[in-house]
Amino acid sequence: MDFKLSEKHLLLQRAIREFAEKSIAPRVAEMEETQEFPEDLISEMGKLGLLGLIIPTQYGGTDMGFLARVLALEQISLVSAAAGMTLQTHHTGLAAILDHGSEEQKQKYLPRLSGGESLAALAVTEPSGGSDLMGMQSTARPEGDHYVANGRKCFISNSHLAKIHSVVLRTGEGSKGLSIFVVEAGTPGFRPGRKEHKCGLLGVNTGELILQDCRIPKENLIAGEGAGLRAVLKTISEVGRSGMAATALGIIGASLEKAVQFSKDRVLYGKPIANLQGIQWLVAEIYSDLEIARLLCYRAGWLRDEGKRCDVEATLAKAFTCEAAVRAARNAVSIYGGYGIMKEYDVQRYLRDALTCVPADGTADISKVILARHALS
Ligand SMILES: Cc1cc2nc3c(=O)[nH]c(=O)nc-3n(C[C@H](O)[C@H](O)[C@H](O)COP(=O)(O)OP(=O)(O)OC[C@H]3O[C@@H](n4cnc5c(N)ncnc54)[C@H](O)[C@@H]3O)c2cc1C
Structure with a gap:
């Protein structure tokens, strides 16, 4: 068992974080205001190869695979879970064609979905x-x-x-x-x-x-x-849920970054609040959620790259990570005190985003039904 990311994956992580900081971060306020996804970002993501991450090169994609997709979605969602969700949905929509379409359908649609012409x-x-x-x-x-x-x-x-x-x-x-x-x-x-x-x-x-x-x-x-039921269940469980999980993973990471920074900067009783044990417990809970969620998400992506079935693993990753994102964002809001619910601080956005992730691609209850069925079988 090897938990190390390859050089290719580490490079991708760095490149995507840079892209997210440079091109997506300045657009977050606009997205919050307009409730729209900026269309120019779609073509930028296309040029970077993000739209075609899971599309083979013969159909115009970059064929980086599903672990690469999880890493990319995590990095993007650290900055904007809305951008992560837009991208993950695109992958899920095209996966129905990629996994179940005919050769003619793949040739007709996948090149258009790789380059930024269409979501x-x-x-x-x-x-x-x-x-x-x-x-x-x-x-x-x-x-x-x-x-x-x-x-x-x-x-x-x-x-x-x-x-x-x-x-x-x-x-x-x-x-x-x-x-x-x-x-x-x-x-x-x-x-x-x-x-x-x-x-x-x-x-x-x-x-x-x-x-x-x-x-x-x-x-x-x-x-x-x-043949639609079988096909769509595979698409939702393997591609949709692993994508939602990776989006929520970014929210947990962002919650940790903000919680750590704020608890070091905020001084009460003459000392940073990071010195208070109650604050440390909240930070420890976010950190634990991040580490567990990351393992689950990366495993789901890796399994799919190995050509193995990953419906249950992706469902588990989604169920755990989305609930953990709500917990992490809630903890970050608590650490911020009154500032936590003020619009100029990001942590309230993380909480709203995390809550919105929970029902998408199957509610928490539906995940439990699937996991229980698996455990009992
Ligand atoms: C942000 C967002 C994006 C979405 N994007 C898409 C998309 O791109 N494409 C798409 O097709 N859909 C999308 N959805 C829809 C999403 O898949 C559904 O909201 C979800 O499947 C739940 O369906 P529902 O909202 O109709 O709730 P219902 O199915 O009406 O469920 C109501 C309640 O009953 C519970 N429940 C249902 N069945 C059981 C059971 N067997 N045991 C116990 N409890 C149960 C549910 O957990 C829930 O609490 C999106 C949803 C959201 C919030």
Whole structure:
């Protein structure tokens, strides 16, 4: 067992942190204000190879792999979890095509998703309940060389920004009745609906997607009719959850950096508050959460690079890290005293962002259902 990162990974970590400090940090206030993700940052991430991190070079990607993705998301999310979430969602949306698409679909879409021309999204959740996939009501029925789709998706990240959407629709009854389609922005009958106003991850564009007699060409069906449930569960569990975990990991790291700095700078009773044992316990808790979460996140990325199944490990990483991020940010807010809830200090943003990470890609309860099923089997 080797816990050392390779030279390639260490270089990547440094390069991404520099990029995040230089290009993303100055835009955080703007994202908080506008609740939009700056579009020019998408092309910058494309030029850096971040959009195509998990895409093989033959489709225009940088093929750095999933551990590299975790490292990149962690570094970006130290500065802005909203930027991390935007990027991780893009990877998740394109992974549906990468893992389950035909050669023609990969050749058609992946190069566009590597370079910054387009972001991807994965649209599963509906108003009828995100945890209840079988309750999905949006439909696609075959008609000639097309499917005609109707329905509504909600809470979709990158909804208004993405040009290429992997959309799950009902094509039949029961668990063999779900299918995934690539739907391009601008397809007649397909449009973004309302934008959500979240309490955290404000820079992430989250909203509805509406299908109204939308004609989707049959060649846009991914993995075959009825194969959608299995395929999308793999995409969510292995790519979505490891991405959410890495995003939340960045929040824990940022909480530790701020907590340490503030507790050394803030003087009470003539000494830095870092000397108070109560403050040290809070710092120790954030530090422990960071170290445990990091191991879980890196393991999930490494397993996927090894070509091994990592659905349970990624679910565990996501469940632990998102809850730990809430704890870490809450501890950082406590250390700041009254300053902690003031808008000019970042720690309140970390807490709002961490809370917003928890339900995305499956709630804490759904993670427990999966982990219990695994432990009991
Ligand atoms: C920031 C953000 C980004 C998101 N991005 C996307 C996206 O890009 N694409 C997408 O498709 N979706 C996205 N979602 C939706 C997300 O996947 C859903 O919110 C999530 O799956 C929960 O669905 P729901 O909100 O409908 O809650 P519900 O499914 O209605 O759950 C309500 C409550 O019931 C609990 N519950 C449900 N089932 C069980 C059970 N079996 N046992 C115990 N408790 C249970 C839940 O844990 C929860 O507490 C996003 C959500 C957020 C917050």
